[in-house]
Amino acid sequence: xxxxxxxxxxxxxxxxxxxxxxxxxxxxxxxxxxxxxxxxxxxxxxxxxxxxxxxxxxxxxxxxxxxxxxxxxxxxxxxxxxxxxxxxxxxxxxxxxxxxxxxxxxxxxxxxxxxxxxxxxxxxxxxxxxxxxxxxxxxxxxxxxxxxxxxxxxxxxxxxxxxxxxxxxxxxxxxxxxxxxxxxxxxxxxxxxxxxxxxxxxxxxxxxxxxxxxxxxxxxxxxxxxxxxxxxxxxxxxxxxxxxxxxxxxxxxxxxxxxxxxxxxxxxxxxxxxxxxxxxxxxxxxxxxxxxxxxxxxxxxxxxxxxxxxxxxxxxxxxxxxxxxxxxxxxxxxxxxxxxxxxxxxxxxxxxxxxxxxxxxxxxxxxxxxxxxxxxxxxxxxxxxxxxxxxxxxxxxxxxxxxxxxxxxxxxxxxxxxxxxxxxxxxxxxxxxxxxxxxxxxxxxx
Amino acid sequence: xxxxxxxxxxxxxxxxxxxxxxxxxxxxxxxxxxxxxxxxxxxxxxxxxxxxxxxxxxxxxxxxxxxxxxxxxxxxxxxxxxxxxxxxxxxxxxxxxxxxxxxxxxxxxxxxxxxxxxxxxxxxxxxxxxxxxxxxxxxxxxxxxxxxxxxxxxxxxxxxxxxxxxxxxxxxxxxxxxxxxxxxxxxxxxxxxxxxxxxxxxxxxxxxxxxxxxxxxxxxxxxxxxxxxxxxxxxxxxxxxxxxxxxxxxxxxxxxxxxxxxxxxxxxxxxxxxxxxxxxxxxxxxxxxxxxxxxxxxxxxxxxxxxxxxxxxxxx
Numbered sequence: 063x064x065x066x067x068x069x070x071x072x073x074x075x076x077x078x079x080x081x082x083x084x085x086x087x088x089x090x091x092x093x094x095x096x097x098x099x100x101x102x103x104x105x106x107x108x109x110x111x112x113x114x115x116x117x118x119x120x121x122x123x124x125x126x127x128x129x130x131x132x133x134x135x136x137x138x139x140x141x142x143x144x145x146x147x148x149x150x151x152x153x154x155x156x157x158x159x160x161x162x163x164x165x166x167x168x169x170x171x172x173x174x175x176x177x178x179x180x181x182x183x184x185x186x187x188x189x190x191x192x193x194x195x196x197x198x199x200x201x202x203x204x205x206x207x208x209x210x211x212x213x214x215x216x217x218x219x220x221x222x223x224x225x226x227x228x229x230x231x232x233x234x235x236x237x238x239x240x241x242x243x244x245x246x247x248x249x250x251x252x253x254x255x256x257x258x259x260x261x262x263x264x265x266x267x268x269x270x271x272x273x274x275x276x277x278x279x280x281x282x283x284x285x286x287x288x289x290x291x292x293x294x295x296x297x298x299x300x301x302x303x304x305x306x307x308x309x310x311x312x313x314x315x316x317x318x319x320x321x322x323x324x325x326x327x328x329x330x331x332x333x334x335x336x337x338x339x340x341x342x343x344x345x346x347x348x349x350x351x352x353x354x355x356x357x358x359x360x361x362x363x364x365x366x367x368x369x370x371x372x373x374x375x376x377x378x379x380x381x382x383x384x385x386x387x388x389x390x391x392x393x394x395x396x397x398x399x400x401x402x403x404x405x406x407x408x409x410x411x412x413x414x415x416x417x418x419x420x421x422x423x424x425x426x427x428x429x430x431x432x433x434x435x436x437x438x439x440x441x442x443x444x445x446x447x448x449x450x451x452x453x454x455x456x457x458x459x460x461x462x463x464x465x466x467x468x469x470x471x472x473x474x475x476x477x478x479x480x481x482x483x484x485x486x487x488x489x490x491x492x493x494x495x496x497x498x499x500x501x502x503x504x505x506x507x508x
Numbered sequence: 509x510x511x512x513x514x515x516x517x518x519x520x521x522x523x524x525x526x527x528x529x530x531x532x533x534x535x536x537x538x539x540x541x542x543x544x545x546x547x548x549x550x551x552x553x554x555x556x557x558x559x560x561x562x563x564x565x566x567x568x569x570x571x572x573x574x575x576x577x578x579x580x581x582x583x584x585x586x587x588x589x590x591x592x593x594x595x596x597x598x599x600x601x602x603x604x605x606x607x608x609x610x611x612x613x614x615x616x617x618x619x620x621x622x623x624x625x626x627x628x629x630x631x632x633x634x635x636x637x638x639x640x641x642x643x644x645x646x647x648x649x650x651x652x653x654x655x656x657x658x659x660x661x662x663x664x665x666x667x668x669x670x671x672x673x674x675x676x677x678x679x680x681x682x683x684x685x686x687x688x689x690x691x692x693x694x695x696x697x698x699x700x701x702x703x704x705x706x707x708x709x710x711x712x713x714x715x716x717x718x719x720x721x722x723x724x725x726x727x728x729x730x731x732x733x734x735x736x737x738x739x740x741x742x743x744x745x746x747x748x749x750x751x752x753x754x755x756x757x758x759x760x761x762x763x764x765x766x767x768x769x770x771x772x773x774x775x776x777x778x779x780x781x782x783x784x785x786x787x788x789x790x791x792x793x794x795x796x797x798x799x800x801x802x803x804x805x806x807x808x809x810x811x812x813x814x815x816x817x818x819x820x821x822x823x824x
Contacts, residue, residue, distance in 0.1 A: 165786050172569070172791075268675065271659060280681075282767030284787055333658040333678040342659070473787045477772075484681050484770035506790070507570060 118152040119402045124167075124178035126160040131360035133231075136422030144409050151402045153180075161285045163187075164469060171196055179397040180406060183227060185387045185457040186468035188219060192226045193466055198393040198400055199224035203408045213429045215388045218458040218465075227390025228411055230419070231356055232427035234386040235293045236448035237375040238358060239350035240343075240368065243272075247349075251375035255297045255321050258378045262329035265349040274329035276339040276348040277322070281480045286336050288472030291479065292385065293352060294318040295460055299381040303462035303471070306508060308500035310475065310493045319479060319489045326483055344368055350375070354387070355449045359424025374448025386427060386454035426450070464500075467507050474499045558802065564795035577792075584796035593772070593780075594797070601756065601776040601804075604691060608755035609748060612695040616702030616747070621736075623703070624710045634707075641700035645760040652693055653765060656680060683773035686766050690774050693765070694758050702747050706740055713739035742819060749812040756805065777801045 123141065127133045141153045156178065158166055164187050170177045176196045183191060191197055201224060204212065219227040237251070237258075244250070247265050252258035262274030278286040295302055298321075300314025309315060326332065331342060342348040344365040361369045377384055391410070393403045409415060417433040426442065426449055428434040439445060457468065464471040478496035481487040565584050567577040588594050623634055640648075655661050656679040664676040680686045717735045726734065759778045762768065768775030768783055775783070781801060785794035 168789065169786070280767070281769035282680075282763075282765065284767065331659050333681045335653070338657060338659060467789070470788050470790070473783075477769075480769055481771045484678075485683060506568075 118150055119399050121151055121153045121180060121399050121402050121406060122156055122178045123153050123180040123406070124156050124158060125182035126158055126163045127182070128155045128157040131363040133356065133359065133423040135363075136419060139422070140410065140415070140419060144406055147409075148405075151399075151405055153406050161283070164285070167191075175396040176394045179394055179399045179403045181392050181394060182230065183390050183392055185218075185389070186465070186472075188227050188388075188390050188392070189458070189465050189468075191392060192219065192221050196395055197226040198395050198397075198404070199226060200228055200393065200404075200407060201225050202404065203228060203411050206408050207412050209411065209413065209430055211430060211432050213388075213431065215386070215456055216390075216429070218456065219388075219390055227392045228407060229388040229429035230391045230410070231389045231423060231425050232386050232429060233354035233356040233389070233425070234427055234449055234452065234454055235296075235352050235354055235384045236377070236452065237350055238353040238372055238444065238448065239375055240346055240348075241371050241373045243346060243349035244373075252378040253376065255379055259321070259324050259328060262325055262350070266329045271331075271342075271347055273331045273342065273348045274350065275325050276330055276334065276343060276351045277325070278336045278339065279326060279330070279480075279483055280333075280335055281477060283336050284473060284476060285469075287476045287480075288469070290352060291322070291476055292457065292460070292472065294322050296377075296381065296383050296385065297321055297379040299379075299383065301460040301462070302475070303460075303464045303500070306463045306504040308464070308471070308497055308504065310497040310500055311490070316489050316493060319482070319493065322479075323482055323489060332483075346371075355426050356423070358444055362424065370443075372444045374444050374446070376447045377452055381453070382451075383453045383455055385460070386456060388429070388456060427454075464504070467503060470503055470507075471500060474503065561795045561798050561802075564792060565799050567792055569791045580792070584793050587793065588796050588800065594800075596772060597775055597777050597780045600687075600772070600774065604687070604694075604758070604774070604776050605752055605755045607691040608694050608698065608758070609751040611691055612699045612751055612755075613702055613744070613747060615695060615699040617706055617744075619699065619703040620706035620710055623707055637703060638700045640696050641698065643697075645697065646764070648693070648697060649761055649764040652689075656689065680766055681770050683770050686770055687773050690762055690766065693761055694755060697761065698751065698754060702751065705743060705747060709740040709743035710736065745815055746812075749808065749815065752808050753805070756808065777804070 125137070128137055138155060141155050145152055164184060167176065167181065167183075167187060168190065171191070171194060176191070181191075204210075204225070213229065213232070215229060215232065216225060216227070219225060219229075239251070243265060249261050249264060252261045265274030266272060277290045280287060292302070295315055295318050298314035298317040300312055300318055301309060302315065303309055331339065331348065334342065339348060339351070343351055344361070346368065358372060361372060376382075391407055393400060393407065397403055410419065411430075413430055413433045416430055417428075417435060420428060420433070421435070421438050424442070426439065426445055439450075458465050461468055461471060474496050478492040478499070479489075482489050482492045564577070566579060566581060568580045568583075569577045619637060623630065623637065627633075655663050658664070658676045658678055658681075661676070661679070663679065667673050667677050677685065679689060713736065717739070718731060721731055721735050756776075757778055758776065759782070762774050762776060762779055763782065766774045768779040777797065778801065781794050781797045784790050784797060
């Protein structure tokens with residue numbers, strides 16, 4: 063008996079009872095949690111470069127273009143150049159795909175604060191951020207760089223006398239074509255919208271998978287669809303809205319959208335998504351498109367065989383108007399590194415750096431006109447006449463007060479216009495519904 | 509002797525416990541601390557967002573504006589019920605869900621019956637059967653977008669073999685075709701799971717039942733209707749509920765392939781919620797739609813719970 067008792071006691075002493083187990087487990091879990099929350103250990107004897115890097119103030123620069131051909135390379139090189147030129151600031155480039163950029167920025171701003179220290183903005187996003195008072199004035203950048211000839215497009219980026227954004231790329235819409243395709247078909251550029259349809263039809267042979275024209279037209283690519291459709295108010299000199307009044311049923315808009323439908327019917331690879339359309343253009347299977355000037359530079363890298371064949375056609379409508387979109391660089395007011403961010407923006411807007419940046423990206427519109435080098439422009443064979451001598455308007459000029467709700471407005475237009483392309487609705491019928499929805503939007507946001 | 513000693517020890521321990529009663533707090537501390545993590549998880553990541561969503565549906569929120577959320581009461585719900593687009597979305601959701609249930613479960617049942625029969629390389633075939641279910645949705649979408657491309661798609665070659673088809677069809681641009689493809693792709697992606705579950709149920713049916721029925725002269729069809737079908741009935745019931753839930757919340761395939769188009773033909777309620785919130789930035793209305801979707805999901809879950817309870821009652 064005593065032996066048995068002894069065994070029992072020994073056994074009890076050696077065994078881990080439930081409570082002890084739970085205590086130990088809790089202690090271990092607590093330690094684990096502490097370890098997880100603790101800052102990462104610094105390696106002993108790290109290199110001096112690591113130490114220097116750790117002391118630098120990090121500046122997060124958000125944009126959609128760090129992976130875009132020439133533009134991506136140019137910007138990444140400038141970030142590296144700036145980081146190497148001084149030892150106190152480390153600019154970190156963060157890429158967000160274009161289709162998600164605006165939504166991510168707006169939702170981020172709503173849910174707490176604007177993300178990033180330096181943010182790029184589209185013409186649609188910039189007024190929203192300015193209106194919401196989320197940005198730092200940048201007038202000092204102009205003073206420090208002695209800039210006095212800033213483009214008038216910046217007027218839309220001012221509030222209460224302060225400037226909140228500095229344009230880093232202005233992209234203009236123009237008709238870009240493959241000169242071999244024009245020559246094969248013995249075609250000369252059109253001078254009127256009707257001629258443009260005829261030219262596009264003549265360049266199309268659906269059986270041979272050859273198309274005269276491509277523009278994004280799928281609702282599954284909403285941002286790109288509206289991005290391209292917005293310019294179709296130009297052929298008949300229309301605007302999408304005036305003040306808070308949508309003009310979707312106005313004659314110039316109806317005519318412009320009918321023109322798009324004609325092109326869709328006679329010349330476009332119907333149902334093709336944006337990457338497919340781009341690829342068809344690269345292969346020479348699409349002869350022309352309404353491309354923004356910024357996209358042309360990308361062909362030097364993506365399609366080096368096509369690039370020498372690219373030419374621009376004159377704007378084929380009487381007003382000779384097209385849209386130029388400015389993309390300002392802005393600084394987040396909630397940033398912990400405002401001064402450091404300002405240093406980078408100042409560096410990039412130094413006229414010499416700015417010129418190198420524009421030329422590196424193969425852009426053609428200079429926000430600082432005095433920085434433009436004629437020799438550079440003369441070397442761009444595709445520049446004349448489609449991207450030069452055109453009367454440019456900005457998105458701010460064509461959507462009235464919807465500039466603060468540009469995306470929502472655009473989604474209304476494309477969703478209803480898609481019914482014209484796919485569901486057999488007339489343009490008038492679809493725009494009647496869109497007009498009502500846009501009026502509801504105006505009421506909701508007023 | 510030993511029993512007597514043990515009894516004494518026990519009695520001593522009991523009396524010690526009576527002398528030192530465990531404090532109430534200590535008694536409850538352990539169980540509560542054990543459930544705390546799951547309560548925190550559920551509370552922070554599930555209950556709070558749902559509550560926030562419900563609250564948001566009674567307000568007007570303008571994204572990235574300086575205006576604070578404005579309490580608007582039932583306005584978003586009034587708008588929702590009077591919005592023809594909402595009812596169209598509900599119809600589309602029900603149609604899509606119903607079709608996916610029928611197609612996926614039918615294919616799942618047929619393949620399960622096939623794979624229940626012995627044949628050479630059956631284990632390999634069963635493994636391959638699971639592939640559509642195992643592949644992530646995004647690559648599946650990319651493959652199908654390529655296959656259905658009106659310019660390059662391989663499906664066009666098959667379509668051109670049909671009489672009267674002289675041009676490549678607009679597979680995702682014609683409303684009826686787009687819905688058909690969404691149903692087919694979603695069913696193709698889902699059926700292996702249903703097939704596997706049905707196969708397990710088929711293998712649980714006692715062989716004696718088949719033998720007895722054969723002795724009674726039952727035909728193959730009679731075997732299926734009178735032995736197989738009742739044997740897998742409860743499993744099929746469960747799978748109908750699961751298929752309803754899975755297809756109701758299907759997002760990736762539809763969003764990436766059609767975005768809800770053309771002309772809203774494939775716009776189910778989850779796509780509508782996303783589009784309303786993140787394309788039209790009508791955040792408050794999107795939350796009201798979200799609440800509607802939540803209620804429908806709850807209803808389906810409730811049906812499932814009722815079915816479970818009924819079955820438990822039957823087996824008791």
